[in-house]
Amino acid sequence: METSGYLSNSFDGLHSNDEDDDEMVDIAGATLDFSSSDDVPPLCSGDFDEFSSRRVSMNGHGPSQMVDPLDDPLPGVGTYEDFNTIDWVREKSKDRDRHREITHKSRESTVALLLRISDAFSGWLLMLLVGLMAGALAGGIDIAAHWLTDMKEGVCLNGFWFNHEHCCWTSSEPTFQERDRCPQWQSWAELFSGTSTGALAYSLNYLMYILWALLFSFLAVTLVRAFAPYACGSGIPEIKTILSGFIIRGYLGKWTLITKTITLVLAVSSGLSLGKEGPLVHVACCCANILCHLFTKYRKNEAKRREVLSAAAAVGVSVAFGAPIGGVLFSLEEVSYYFPLKTLWRSFFAALVAAFTLRSINPFGNSRLVLFYVEFHAPWHLVELAPFILLGIFGGLWGALFIRANIAWCRIRKTTRLGHYSVVEVVLVTGLTALLAFPNSYTRMSGSELISELFNDCTLLDSSQLCGYKQLPNISDTGVGNTLGDRPAGEALYTALWQLALALLFKMMITVITFGMKVPSGLFIPSMAIGAIAGRLLGVAMEQLAYYNHDSLIFKGWCSQGADCITPGLYAMVGAAACLGGVTRMTVSLVVIMFELTGGLEYIVPLMAATMTSKWVADAFGREGIYEAHIRLNGYPFLEPKEEFEQSSLAVDVMRPRRADPALATLTQDGMNVGEVEALVESTHYSGFPVVVSQESQRLVGFVLRRDLLISIDNARKRQEGVVSASQVVFTEHTPPLPPEAPPPLRLRGIVDLSPFTVTDHTAMDITVDIFRKLGLRQCLVTHNVRLLGIITKKDILKHMAQISNRDPDSILFN
Amino acid sequence: METSGYLSNSFDGLHSNDEDDDEMVDIAGATLDFSSSDDVPPLCSGDFDEFSSRRVSMNGHGPSQMVDPLDDPLPGVGTYEDFNTIDWVREKSKDRDRHREITHKSRESTVALLLRISDAFSGWLLMLLVGLMAGALAGGIDIAAHWLTDMKEGVCLNGFWFNHEHCCWTSSEPTFQERDRCPQWQSWAELFSGTSTGALAYSLNYLMYILWALLFSFLAVTLVRAFAPYACGSGIPEIKTILSGFIIRGYLGKWTLITKTITLVLAVSSGLSLGKEGPLVHVACCCANILCHLFTKYRKNEAKRREVLSAAAAVGVSVAFGAPIGGVLFSLEEVSYYFPLKTLWRSFFAALVAAFTLRSINPFGNSRLVLFYVEFHAPWHLVELAPFILLGIFGGLWGALFIRANIAWCRIRKTTRLGHYSVVEVVLVTGLTALLAFPNSYTRMSGSELISELFNDCTLLDSSQLCGYKQLPNISDTGVGNTLGDRPAGEALYTALWQLALALLFKMMITVITFGMKVPSGLFIPSMAIGAIAGRLLGVAMEQLAYYNHDSLIFKGWCSQGADCITPGLYAMVGAAACLGGVTRMTVSLVVIMFELTGGLEYIVPLMAATMTSKWVADAFGREGIYEAHIRLNGYPFLEPKEEFEQSSLAVDVMRPRRADPALATLTQDGMNVGEVEALVESTHYSGFPVVVSQESQRLVGFVLRRDLLISIDNARKRQEGVVSASQVVFTEHTPPLPPEAPPPLRLRGIVDLSPFTVTDHTAMDITVDIFRKLGLRQCLVTHNVRLLGIITKKDILKHMAQISNRDPDSILFN
Amino acid sequence: AKNFEDVRCKCICPPYRNISGHIYNRNVSQKDCTCLHVVEPMPVPGHDVEAYCLLCECKYEERSSNTIKVTIIIYLSVVGALLLYMLFLLLVDPLIRKRDPYTQPLHNEEDAEEVRPPVSSGQPRGNTVLERVEGAQQRWKKQITVGVTAFYWHKRATE
């Protein structure tokens, strides 16, 4: 039963042409009315006429004018199967043809000119729409997640839709010590038992907390399972792979978008150790992909669409952190594969629009885009670089450790029977998290709130536990301004430190098993929280050290009595950057994101020192970031652009066929009949065949893709009269003379790529890899003195690279 | 006499191998002792041994093990001539070979392992050095230029080395109204005539101002002429070309560095309408290039060196604007050609180090890196986007106009006899500038000071003319904070506005004829000044409009009486960004630079709106920025990465030989003797020759560069016994059997590139152009069914592109 | 028009001399959001007001309670709809299961027939080549979404 399901599914995949990313619609949304409006895209009304005219030119009665081999004469020809890699060169060339045609037509009529102008601006319009939609969705997610998170705690009597903070928004009841208490907000204990203190109230609250958490996570994992399995995880590894040219149909479709948005809120609210930042990138990419369907230019071209997706990745980070520049750099540094300058401008524009939309929605009610925005401008001293570098080392070690542990855990999940119990797993982990998290106030609060509290610098206005310093008698004399000098730690602070240390351990454990579960889960917030806790601990330690030793050699110059010389919030920030850097191996984009969070350039050097140290330390234990590790774990065909190819092998060592293999399967440009071609195609599983002049000379004419060949032959058999198995297949420009009784030949020059990429057998593999990366090739032919020797595909290269680094070459699953 | 000078010079150029960028040393620095220490680079002591061992393997007695065709067996082989383009693929492959060798060796001994580690970190060390050196130089330039600028005005009695501000540093004499007057600083009139007011004093000061200006500019142009003609101009067009792979020896050499540093200070101080920002990029690149000589890895590899230069361009902008992130983006968006992620990290590091160095030098005494750093956080209203977009349109129009006017003027300078009188031209323009600039206080001050004053927001603390608003009676009641509400303009402000309008006109005229003169001259400051004036004018106009119509429909919502709703300084900033954007066509990097200048994210949207409008408007009049226009004016071989190739031509249309031309000059892999090869080489001027199996089959074996061929043959004739004109030249791996009496063959397989890039004749030119751009090719061979048809070089492509856009293809001068 | 409930001016005043810290919260316009207007009653005598106000931090904040309400309601209804749909599928499942699983998918294919290449129905279904290609995908899907996909494919085949 399962097998038949796969087969019919992939069969659809082979022949779907327009509705490329919405296969899920057919499946889960069968009774919803999405599919019909989408399968015939609104802008593509002339499909039928085009089709018939193409058929005529295809079958070649009359002089064929097809000089351009990349013209797509049949629907289906020029598209890709699911789980395959696109050919960037072909796609870009297709787009240029399209553009040229529009330019050419625009000289003829005013309407066409207007069409051309609208075509030129459609990219910007699309960016605007993506920004608006992603910004609005992010705003909605923020509001809903906040509300649901507070739901675990209690309910607002003013209106059930208010979260705790908004419930007490206009109340004048909160006092300086208990800022969030107001009569309108009722905790579950108050609501049920009428009392807010005592053991009963505590246990009631504890119970409700766990129950809600379990409910949310159960709902999340069930919805993901039911509607869009692709909605699980952070999505960044898959988006990286998709941007590099891989096709995963439905990964960025409507159902994924809806499910991910809904379940992300549930997952975040359930109190699991995960964040919304990574999934927001996935959500933004889904938006972009869906909006691409409105524009022919982007709907029909996989390469152009990937430009838009690169920009969407920037938009995702922009709304996640309120950092438009950081988002663009993140997309450039971490996610994108092909990032031309035009995309740079556009993604910047889209990121700005999204940030602006989010700001106008104002989800936190404080005109900030993130909860943990900080604003302090305390100076730092050169000596402090030493603890910052220490934090970098911690971040690097944690990053390396986390990646190893998480990958090991995911591998267990994949290979053992554990993988079959994803719902149970999620519910169990949530229960454990909630059980352990509630007693400690620093784990009970959400990740963003924790980070916000840790980043915050203690001023006179603060009354949190972390600011529980001993009051000095002469405080009011310090005078103008809200900053305070260093003070000795008080009782409250020591308690907070203990709790923080426990929270650190707990978060470190739980994050390893949380990331990779079948709910949407981002890694940024947990990593930052871990780093921020470590940083804050070190910061307070440094502060106390400076306070008690302000006359020692190190502190003498800059830490006089009563001066404010150490800012623990800054340490938390640096620690967060270091841990995030260690896990994701980002550097520049991370620094820019942090610096947009703080709005000040003062801390670039500390942040840079910490992230660089973190990256170096983590790289010493393993070159891959968490995303690359997950890509490899899943066996996606991803050609890492950062990795240098070190081996001295030649193209001839990598190409197929190997010495012992049978000869390369080639087609001749004439002399083969339909039956032979079909037999050849069916006896092999290659995705393309070189066309040669003759089997003896092996002189290369071109390259034809299996999919195009199959579709064309099938089409001809159905629509063209007289095509039988004995008909000759002709790839040449002019039909060779045939015996009079022969059936009419099948002319297929239109689907032959007459300019396939070739390298000589002596080409060093490093150059070949470079060509594959930079041009985005799918395959490349190998020649020797112009005799065709073999073929190298992206998969061959990946297998070769896996072999070199002593990994299993069969872990590369896709073309 | 001139001709012989050229010849012997270029002859040196052909055979120089190690001292690649310091040819100028031989010429101008003959008696200085630089040359000998540089021609033998300190790290390359084993040159001789390498040489002899290579020679043995070269001439091939014994089995040749040279599988790698890119090994460089002779000094000189594998290097490039002056004014030629490098082959990126070859260079990168060379570097990978080097790296592989080091990795291989490091497994053998500890010393080699240490060498490997030092090699891996040498890139970072180099970046550190570049940052330190460029930061220090920029600090020195800032201090010296400030001092010299004030020298035009007077002298400090405390110590002649203090500028005006530092002269009055500790003085308590300055009053609130006249902040810069103190008895220690004496204007020339005070010094000579004893009085500081009256017509006599004014004329004395006027005269001294002009005389100093003339002296500075005369010195500048004379030094440039005498020591380093390459030091003139901004240098960015040439650096762009160099980064794209062109070679201009001496352009980044020691003499250029010294001369540019010295004359930049003189040129800025002379009061000409030019800035130091562009030349600082050139200075930073010179530093990087010189420091590259310390590291074998970078000295010997043109591609690796260009990575360092890309980072250096970022460093230049970083120190010019105190904007490390903006600098990196500038390098990425505007200057660089090949910018891998590794370079991104490194250039960010170098930019930070440089900014840090500059800050520790603290040239302005206020811990800021630029004079016109601003810090205001006044909010802006959505309605204000309209004037901002107006400023964008102004900036775009001015950018387009400036580029046309300046290019026309430069063309006149190039083609008429005016070009012969560069000294006279500079002196005349300086005289004119000084004569017209002195009476108007806004043109008399330096460009940065003007921008600083225009960007500044009027607070209670300011007393400048631009803040000459009418005092309202209830001012002291506005209470806490230093901001002020809108006020009506007073007498002083109206005067200032008139002066600003005149200054705008004057700056617009004079900048057109200044840029391109034979002194170091940057364009950023004048462009920004023009935009800032226009912006400030519009800002004050808006402010007054809002003040007098605060009840009208537009202003009602946000401009209540007494509120501070329009910030003229913000308009100046937006105007500056718009004009700079119109001239240079930067977008993202410009916004980031401006936002690092202001230190706040609030103004991203206004800045983005203005720069985008400016770019679109300017692009409507001409696609090129000023740098691209200058590149084309000078005929450099620069393949614009931004430009899309629109034509549908095929490779066969562009390749040489054309249909009417004689056949392609090819070498056969055996069968030719030395004399024939020499005759073929000398009868053509191609820079490389394909090697084929035989003249009949034209089956391609490889490609050999003219330079390598010439050097190898000459070397063999000198060093190898028995090589005469009749000796066979053999490109095959195994020597074919020769008649016994024949002279020993000359084996040259080592210099043949066995994997030349090939495309088929049917390849569309857009794909070919893409390949050239992305892989950095120099030439590509064209085949048809594996028969060699012709060759396409970068120059052919550029000529083809020039022809398409109806330009003169002969304007492309270089390979 | 702005809801009166949707603006507030919040002043946080830290401890000062012997007065403990206090939070003041009032619905006033942005113009009036200063310590002098919001802090009432003023806890210090007249000459100390300026010094006390200097320490206080007043922030004007806006929100849109309508946005919050609408967002939450939309969110809840989407979740509800999804849950209902899922329940529906689970309930209908046993009914459909009795029918031949192969007849059901045709319903979709007929809809999309016209824009798909007509070859789709002529292709033999059990093609061995296709099976081999599918093999890899199947392996992948098993590894990645095992458990999840089981549920999902099962549903698909039985729809």
Add this chain to the structure above:
Amino acid sequence: AKNFEDVRCKCICPPYRNISGHIYNRNVSQKDCTCLHVVEPMPVPGHDVEAYCLLCECKYEERSSNTIKVTIIIYLSVVGALLLYMLFLLLVDPLIRKRDPYTQPLHNEEDAEEVRPPVSSGQPRGNTVLERVEGAQQRWKKQITVGVTAFYWHKRATE
């Protein structure tokens, strides 16, 4: 040790009531750089001090006069050296001009001989191919640095 001259605390006080604006400038350490320490004599009576000081802006600034001195002196000496060298070249020019211009450049080439490929002296000088290659360069140089290069090449040939 920091020079006492190299630190200052500058307070700018704007006009307040009937007191005109004033600038105060004192050599004090960073800790003491507050309005209360620097503004002396205080122009307002005791109870107004806090309000007046609120308006004043005090900035602590540091500089290094030694850096300035050294930079300027280095700069001037480099300019001087360059000018002297240029004068020297101009003066020696007529003396050298009498000699054969072709014998002079050898002095340089001999120095560099060993690291250059030995072929350099065996190559015929007036090679037509080379001349053609050089033609383009010559054209370029003329166009770009005409005037400047004339002076410079002239000097080179006569050295």
